[in-house]
Amino acid sequence: xxxxxxxxxxxxxxxxxxxxxxxxxxxxxxxxxxxxxxxxxxxxxxxxxxxxxxxxxxxxxxxxxxxxxxxxxxxxxxxxxxxxxxxxxxxxxxxxxxxxxxxxxxxxxxxxxxxxxxxxxxxxxxxxxxxxxxxxxxxxxxxxxxxxxxxxxxxxxxxxxxxxxxxxxxxxxxxxxxxxxxxxxxxxxxxxxxxxxxxxxxxxxxxxxxxxxxxxxxxxxxxxxxxxxxxxxxxxxxxxxxxxxxxxxxxxxxxxxx
Amino acid sequence: xxxxxxxxxxxxxxxxxxxxxxxxxxxxxxxxxxxxxxxxxxxxxxxxxxxxxxxxxxxxxxxxxxxxxxxxxxxxxxxxxxxxxxxxxxxxxxxxxxxxxxxxxxxxxxxxxxxxxxxxxxxxxxxxxxxxxxxxxxxxxxxxxxxxxxxxxxxxxxxxxxxxxxxxxxxxxxxxxxxxxxxxxxxxxxxxxxxxxxxxxxxxxxxxxxxxxxxxxxxxxxxxxxxxxxxxxxxxxxxxxxxxxxxxxxxxxxxxxxxxxxxxxxxxxxxxxxxxxxxxxxxxxxxxxxxxxxxxxxxxxxxxxxxxxxxxxxxxxxxxxxxxxxxxxxxxxxxxxxxxxxxxxxxxxxxxxxxxxxxxxxxxxxxxxxxxxxxxxxxxxxxxxxxxxxxxxxxxxxxxxxxxxxxxxxxxxxxxxxxxxxxxxxxxxxxxxxxxxxxxxxxxxxxxxxxxxxxxxxxxxxxxxxxx
Numbered sequence: 132x133x134x135x136x137x138x139x140x141x142x143x144x145x146x147x148x149x150x151x152x153x154x155x156x157x158x159x160x161x162x163x164x165x166x167x168x169x170x171x172x173x174x175x176x177x178x179x180x181x182x183x184x185x186x187x188x189x190x191x192x193x194x195x196x197x198x199x200x201x202x203x204x205x206x207x208x209x210x211x212x213x214x215x216x217x218x219x220x221x222x223x224x225x226x227x228x229x230x231x232x233x234x235x236x237x238x239x240x241x242x243x244x245x246x247x248x249x250x251x252x253x254x255x256x257x258x259x260x261x262x263x264x265x266x267x268x269x270x271x272x273x274x275x276x277x278x279x280x281x282x283x284x285x286x287x288x289x290x291x292x293x294x295x296x297x298x299x300x301x302x303x304x305x306x307x308x309x310x311x312x313x314x315x316x317x318x319x320x321x322x323x324x325x326x327x328x329x330x331x332x333x334x335x336x337x338x339x340x341x342x343x344x345x346x347x348x349x350x351x352x353x354x355x356x357x358x359x360x361x362x363x364x365x366x367x368x369x370x371x372x373x374x375x376x377x378x379x380x381x382x383x384x385x386x387x388x389x
Numbered sequence: 390x391x392x393x394x395x396x397x398x399x400x401x402x403x404x405x406x407x408x409x410x411x412x413x414x415x416x417x418x419x420x421x422x423x424x425x426x427x428x429x430x431x432x433x434x435x436x437x438x439x440x441x442x443x444x445x446x447x448x449x450x451x452x453x454x455x456x457x458x459x460x461x462x463x464x465x466x467x468x469x470x471x472x473x474x475x476x477x478x479x480x481x482x483x484x485x486x487x488x489x490x491x492x493x494x495x496x497x498x499x500x501x502x503x504x505x506x507x508x509x510x511x512x513x514x515x516x517x518x519x520x521x522x523x524x525x526x527x528x529x530x531x532x533x534x535x536x537x538x539x540x541x542x543x544x545x546x547x548x549x550x551x552x553x554x555x556x557x558x559x560x561x562x563x564x565x566x567x568x569x570x571x572x573x574x575x576x577x578x579x580x581x582x583x584x585x586x587x588x589x590x591x592x593x594x595x596x597x598x599x600x601x602x603x604x605x606x607x608x609x610x611x612x613x614x615x616x617x618x619x620x621x622x623x624x625x626x627x628x629x630x631x632x633x634x635x636x637x638x639x640x641x642x643x644x645x646x647x648x649x650x651x652x653x654x655x656x657x658x659x660x661x662x663x664x665x666x667x668x669x670x671x672x673x674x675x676x677x678x679x680x681x682x683x684x685x686x687x688x689x690x691x692x693x694x695x696x697x698x699x700x701x702x703x704x705x706x707x708x709x710x711x712x713x714x715x716x717x718x719x720x721x722x723x724x725x726x727x728x729x730x731x732x733x734x735x736x737x738x739x740x741x742x743x744x745x746x747x748x749x750x751x752x753x754x755x756x757x758x759x760x761x762x763x764x765x766x767x768x769x770x771x772x773x774x775x776x777x778x779x780x781x782x783x784x785x786x787x788x789x790x791x792x793x794x795x796x797x798x799x800x801x802x803x804x805x806x807x808x809x810x811x812x813x814x815x816x817x818x819x820x821x822x823x824x825x826x827x828x829x830x831x832x833x834x835x836x837x838x839x840x841x842x843x844x845x846x847x848x849x850x851x852x853x854x855x856x857x
Contacts, residue, residue, distance in 0.1 A: 152406065288752065
């Protein structure tokens with residue numbers, strides 16, 4: 132039986148080879164899996180930014196068509212604009228100027244969740260894209276930005292001269308409903324509307340007093356800075372805003388101003 | 390027998406594992422590919438947002454009786470997001486380095502835009518389009534008419550061809566640059582690695598450059614972001630440029646910007662800057678439309694006053710298109726015995742007046758000397774200038790634009806048609822036309838200009854605003 136030893140040897144090599152190959156594969160797969168997870172997270176971030184950008188464009192298009200900015204949706208308005216009891220498009224009295232959601236159904240956006248809202252790429256029910264719009268008075272015209280032709284009534288120079296709209300700050304420290312506190316903390320005070328994604332941790336309730344908590348305060352002052360993994364003060368919100376003069380620019384282009 | 394069976398089993402297993410491995414790497418590659426497309430989109434999106442905000446800033450900002458629309462902000466040199474208040478003289482002979490810096494995103498009201506590699510955007514502005522602190526005092530500065538407000542910045546395509554010539558009339562008003570990843574910058578003395586990290590003491594806690602000048606700090610030095618093309622066919626350095634607006638200096642404007650990517654010898658990338666331009670064509674037609682709207686608003690306000698009963702000031706005939714076509718006259722208007730107002734919104738002296746009918750500083754017609762009262766409702770104030778309501782004196786944007794603004798007031802109204810002669814809108818009482826010369830057959834459909842051709846090319850150098 133000259134062939135027996137050779138058979139055994141062959142079997143032994145195959146097993147060793149297999150073990151080596153498996154080891155190499157395991158190393159490769161683990162190397163591949165880490166970047167894959169990071170890539171998926173990065174892709175979700177990209178997708179969220181893309182959705183915010185699309186929302187920004189659609190809100191601006193709505194303004195050009197209707198001569199006003201849309202009112203935010205409420206928790207129960209199924210993605211439609213939410214007005215006060217006596218409010219409508221002609222007086223622009225929104226129910227939730229600074230603590231509502233993007234009215235995805237009203238704007239004809241897609242994809243919508245079952246209730247008619249747009250979600251960010253993390254897709255939990257608490258990841259609906261939020262939307263805030265300036266509801267103040269400009270040149271004696273109340274709710275000038277959300278009232279049909281309210282910006283026309285307020286006039287171009289007065290819109291330009293008004294010193295404050297919505298605030299966006301670099302940090303919640305010092306920020307109140309009235310502004311960002313120190314001048315260096317202020318990113319803008321002239322945002323006509325703000326779009327907000329609560330990010331990967333959107334399903335969690337943010338710690339009180341933190342930057343993410345300020346964004347859910349709903350008082351017209353928002354915070355954004357680079358994402359931070361600091362467990363004490365995590366921040367992964369994505370904030371997008373449009374200044375008043377860009378809204379004005381679109382309205383002029385559309386022939387709705389001056 | 391047994392050897393063959395064993396070997397076959399292992400080979401199959403290996404083949405399956407190999408296939409799985411290949412499939413996984415393909416999946417990873419596909420995902421990476423999609424991400425790089427998404428990264429490219431992020432740069433394009435940031436550049437597009439910056440362009441739109443700059444155009445909006447130039448065209449739609451509030452204006453006053455002295456300084457009209459058309460100006461762009463100075464760059465941000467120290468990285469605090471705000472435009473510097475000044476960036477060189479009117480002809481561009483001084484302050485050249487101050488006209489290249491970071492995009493002043495706070496001044497523009499934007500979020501802090503970043504390109505796909507996470508870098509802030511850079512920005513250069515033409516000396517003719519930048520504002521000056523004392524612009525209202527000089528006629529050449531307030532004059533932003535089509536023949537004067539020429540771009541002065543040269544831009545080359547990535548193949549080295551000049552596509553916007555700043556030495557001639559086709560220069561651009563501004564460029565926005567996404568700097569991309571750091572690379573080894575080609576310089577006359579050899580390669581220089583772009584380092585964007587701030588040396589200790591050069592920046593404050595917020596990353597603002599506190600050196601004097603700010604360009605001494607690495608994050609504010611354009612050479613650490615903007616690249617230099619190899620010599621020969623592409624003699625271009627994006628970290629410096631020349632943009633003179635005087636005749637003598639204009640010839641030097643060939644030093645401009647080059648769009649990436651540009652390859653060096655050996656196939657490596659020498660310039661990875663992505664350049665977006667704000668061209669003359671992007672701004673000027675829109676500024677003309679803004680001028681038309683401003684004049685129309687003045688005429689509408691004048692006609693709406695009870696004394697005027699819907700009538701407009703009679704035009705000063707020009708361009709041989711009859712009595713009812715011409716330029717706007719200056720105050721005092723020749724109103725004869727019609728009872729119409731001799732100024733844009735009032736007669737003078739005339740007291741008492743109905744204050745409710747008078748405009749405030751904010752909503753007054755911008756052709757005329759505005760009242761001091763900011764509003765929102767006019768209250769009688771002692772400081773009203775006696776010239777209130779007169780056409781603004783020179784230097785003012787209106788004096789520069791006046792020869793280019795025409796009104797047509799046909800007795801039977803104006804009809805609007807498209808280029809094929811089909812009705813394109815409701816008939817109007819009158820129209821304001823802004824054009825760089827007497828409007829021709831591409832604007833007026835007949836001799837007396839009772840028919841206006843609308844809806845043409847948006848880059849046409851004329852604009853129409855109607856009055857009803």
